[in-house]
Amino acid sequence: MRQCLVIGRPNVGKTLLCLRLAQACGLKWAFIMHELPDGAVRERVLTIRDAMATLVSAARYTTVGIQTVGVGMSSAIGQRLVLHDSTGLCEDSHDNALIRRGMARTLTLMVQSEQIVHVVDATTLDKGVLSPIDSLIMDVSKARDVPYTLVFNKSDAPGAMRKTELYRKSDRRTRPLVVSALRAQGIDDIQRVLIRTNVVN
Ligand SMILES: Nc1nc2c(ncn2[C@@H]2O[C@H](COP(=O)(O)OP(=O)(O)OP(=O)(O)O)[C@@H](O)[C@H]2O)c(=O)[nH]1
């Protein structure tokens, strides 16, 4: 089973995006395995709707540890895939030891996972430039020989498209997928990438 890490700063929409992908794969229920920073594992089966209500929040660091969601891509065209929704990363250390451990586990997966989906809140791009931690995530991911996809989320929010255009002018090598997890727009573009990169020949 292919392991895909969904990584990014806190509150960029990683969890909602994972659940939208599960939904786009036709799932009504999500099997969620939550690996807590203390090593404990909690398994839950929730409807996608309940998972969104429970696991998505405007508060930063809602996801602490690694939350794995199985999104079986069509078995006819590809192998099964799991998404590792992760703890948001930031430049500074954090007061909370559990969050620090969650970040450390996320960094470990960044160098181990077989595929990386890097989520950025498009409204936070400063003059169209990635934050230092996002630049680091991109550099490390590209240095590894695994599929890497940059996703600009929250395209529905004011200023997001203007900032995305500025980014496109400053970095012509990396073409971000522009999506709104809130409005379920552009999710099929990510799904297509996941299917293409997971086809079994
Ligand atoms: N406007 C807008 N809001 C979004 C979008 N995607 C997510 N959000 C909101 O952003 C907030 C954070 O979403 P989450 O999915 O919890 O983000 P996260 O990256 O998992 O956050 P942490 O687990 O805290 O790191 C919630 O209030 C979501 O409703 C989007 O496409 N547009």
Ligand SMILES: [Mg+2]
């Ligand atoms: Mg989350």
